[in-house]
Every structure is written in structure tokens, then in C-alpha cells.
Amino acid sequence: MNAAADIELTVTEIQRFCMHDGPGVRTTVFLKGCPLRCAWCHNPETQSADRQLLFYGKKCIGCGACSVCPNGAHVFGENHLIDREKCTVCGRCAAVCPASALQISGYRMSVSRIADEAEKDRAFYGKDGGVTVSGGEPFFQPRGLIALLRECRKRGLGTAVDTCGYFDPSYLPDAVPLTDLFLFDIKDTDPDRHKKYTGADPGLITKNLYAADRLGARIRLRCILVNGVNTDEAHYARVAEIAASLHNCDGVDVLPYHAYAGTKATFLGLPDNGRKEWIPDDDTVERARLVMNGKA
Ligand code: SF4
Ligand code: SF4
Structure with missing residues (x-):
């Protein structure tokens, strides 16, 4: 085995038969760690790079088996609570746990093991499908990401990277030739709102988008749509301008916010921060889709 294939990544989940993470049927590898803190994050368990314990309270049957905890972290009263301290x-x-109510998020897997998992679905990929590396932010583990892309390429598996765009640009020259498609997030084109809702200035993201474009990347833009935050015509039009300015842009996907994101936060012991008023209605989603894709 070569050294690159031995590199380990911290993975939260590998999902098979994904239809929305790039073209065709895909195996999506979710990596842990993200530099952004989006208020609407749909995968809050991927934000921290550290291992975390997830607790799905609704699945708990109250058997008490988790009392094996050497630190007495499980507290049984009216509700089953976990003392995360x-x-x-x-x-x-x-x-x-017999009910799968407890799960560790974040396990180490070598590049070759991840590729072996993806290979199991090779028969379903057809000519378009393959492996999508998502997160979190895949470039949060840059050496492992590039090794994984290289391994997939070596095995003839299609590759896509789903990125928030906030990463060290020095990794792009290695990553671009190994990536069939970048799913590149544009969270907001208003810099102040971007900073307010993600915690980061969008300058580096824009710089990386155009750097990837100059290196010949095929790019599909992905835009979260959050009702009342970025559901304005100026934002839609700016996304359309950006898409039109890229040399090899496949189009723009509009991803409506859904409040399940808040429920997922509770599995980490955080408050449910889902906001129903942020869910855009169908007409709003359709309008954004048309304008961002230059069809209105
Ligand atoms: S609650 Fe934490 S420390 Fe206790 S057994 Fe579970 S994972 Fe280990
Ligand atoms: S072991 Fe699982 S099902 Fe049993 S009390 Fe603990 S969390 Fe609930």
C-alpha cells in the first residue's frame, strides 16, 4: 500500500445512493471540521473537527445500559440527560446501546478504506456518478482530501467536492485536476450578511472560486435560500452574474433551508435553533432558481 492511501481522515458518515450531491448516483463522504458557523447549518455535527457523542433521545428505550459510562455522564431522571462536561x-x-440512540460522530478512516467503501457501489455509478466529498468543509483536512481524490482517480471513480470555499488556496492546484466537479457554495453575495450569518468574510471564498475557475475547474454553484435573509432580487441577480462570469459553470442549485437543521443540533446537546420563518415557500424557491440560472 502506498503512503498516501494510508493517510487517515475524520469522517462523520458515508452515505450511499445519493442523488443530490452531484450528477448520477453517488457515494457521499462527509468529513468533519468546518471554518464557517452558518446559522442555518444543516450538518451541525460536521462543524467541529473533534469526535462528538450524538444522542437521539426519541430512540432511547430507557434500558439504562449506558450506565457503563466510567464518568457517570448519563443522568436518569424525568428525562435522560447527558452531562457533556x-x-x-x-x-x-x-x-x-441496543436502540442506536447513541452514536459517535467522527471516526478515523484511511483513504484506502474510504475508497474501498465507495468501490462497493461502483456498479451503480454509470458514466456520471461517483464519489462526492462533503462535510463540513473537505479542505479542512486538505492532505487527506487530495489523497482521497487521487485514490479515487486511480481507481477510475468519478470525483466531486462540495465546498464552502473558505480554505487555503495553495491546495487548489493539486485538487482541481483530480476533481470532476466542484459543488461550490455561495451563501450570500451581501458581504455584511455573509459575515453576520456565517461568521466569515466572503472575500476568500470569492478569491477561491475564481482561482478554481482559472485552473479549469468545472463548477456548479450551490445557494442556500433562507427566507427573509437572502431572498432578495439583488442577491439572485448577483449569483446569476457570477455564474455567467465563470468559464465552465454547470448551473446553479437552489437549496431551500429546512428547520430539521435545528433538530439535528439537539443531538449534540445544543438548543433547537431551527427557524420555521426561514423556510422559503415554493414560489420563492422557483423565482430564485430561475433568476440565478439566467432564465428570468
Ligand atoms: S457518555 Fe461519553 S464518556 Fe460516557 S461512555 Fe458515553 S462516550 Fe464515554
Ligand atoms: S443504552 Fe441507549 S436505549 Fe438504553 S438508556 Fe442508554 S441511550 Fe437509552
Whole structure:
């Protein structure tokens, strides 16, 4: 085995038969760690680069098996609570839970093991499908990402990278030739709103988008649509301008916010921050889709 294939990545999940993470049927590898803190994040378990314990309270049958915790972190009263200050994320409770109510998010996998998992679905990929590396932010683990892309390429598997765009640009020259398609997020084109809702200035993201374009990347833009935040015509028009200015842009996907994001935060012991008023209606989504794709 070569050294690059031995490099390990921290993975939250590998999902098979994905239809919305690039063309065709895809295996999506979710990596842990992200530099942004979007208020609407749909995958909050991928934000931290560290291992975390997820607790799906609705699945819990109250058997008490998780009392194996050496730190007494499981507290049984009217509700089953976890004292996260005490939890060292050792995983013992998750290993014995009969109801899959406890799960560790973040396990180390070598590049070759991840590629082996993807190979199992090779028969379904057809000419368009393949592996999508998502997150979190895939470039948060840059060496591992590039090694994984190289391994997939070596095995003849299609590759896509779903990125928030906020990463060290020095990795792009290696990544672009190994990536069939970039799914590149544009969260907001208003710099102040971008900073307010993601915690980051969009300058580096824009710089990386055009750097990838100059290196010949095929790009599909992905735009989260958050009702009352970025559902304005100026934003739609600016996204259309950006798409038209790229040399090899496949189009723009509009991704409507959904409040399940908030529920997912509760699995980490965080408050449910889902906001129903942020869910755009169908007409708003359709309008954004048309304008951003230059069809209105
Ligand atoms: S992961 Fe380990 S430390 Fe954390 S609650 Fe479970 S058994 Fe206790
Ligand atoms: S082991 Fe699982 S099902 Fe049993 S009490 Fe703990 S979390 Fe609930």
C-alpha cells in the first residue's frame, strides 16, 4: 500500500445512493471540521473537527445500559440527560446501546478504506456518478482530501467536492485536476450578511472560486435560500452574474433551508435553533432558481 492511501481522515458518515450531491448516483463522504458557523447549518455535527457523542433521545428505550459510562455522564431522571462536561467521548455507551440512540460522530478512516467503501457501489455509478466529498468543509483536512481524490482517480471513480470555499488556496492546484466537479457554495453575495450569518468574510471564498475557475475547474454553484435573509432580487441577480462570469459553470442549485437543521443540533446537546420563518415557500424557491440560472 502506498503512503498516501494510508493517510487517515475524520469522517462523520458515508452515505450511499445519493442523488443530490452531484450528477448520477453517488457515494457521499462527509468529513468533519468546518471554518464557517452558518446559522442555518444543516450538518451541525460536521462543524467541529473533534469526535462528538450524538444522542437521539426519541430512540432511547430507557434500558439504562449506558450506565457503563466510567464518568457517570448519563443522568436518569424525568428525562435522560447527558452531562457533556463529564463525557470524554470514549464511545463505550454507544457500543452497548441496543436502540442506536447513541452514536459517535467522527471516526478515523484511511483513504484506502474510504475508497474501498465507495468501490462497493461502483456498479451503480454509470458514466456520471461517483464519489462526492462533503462535510463540513473537505479542505479542512486538505492532505487527506487530495489523497482521497487521487485514490479515487486511480481507481477510475468519478470525483466531486462540495465546498464552502473558505480554505487555503495553495491546495487548489493539486485538487482541481483530480476533481470532476466542484459543488461550490455561495451563501450570500451581501458581504455584511455573509459575515453576520456565517461568521466569515466572503472575500476568500470569492478569491477561491475564481482561482478554481482559472485552473479549469468545472463548477456548479450551490445557494442556500433562507427566507427573509437572502431572498432578495439583488442577491439572485448577483449569483446569476457570477455564474455567467465563470468559464465552465454547470448551473446553479437552489437549496431551500429546512428547520430539521435545528433538530439535528439537539443531538449534540445544543438548543433547537431551527427557524420555521426561514423556510422559503415554493414560489420563492422557483423565482430564485430561475433568476440565478439566467432564465428570468
Ligand atoms: S462516550 Fe464515554 S464518556 Fe461519553 S457518555 Fe458515553 S461512555 Fe460516557
Ligand atoms: S443504552 Fe441507549 S436505549 Fe438504553 S438508556 Fe442508554 S441511550 Fe437509552
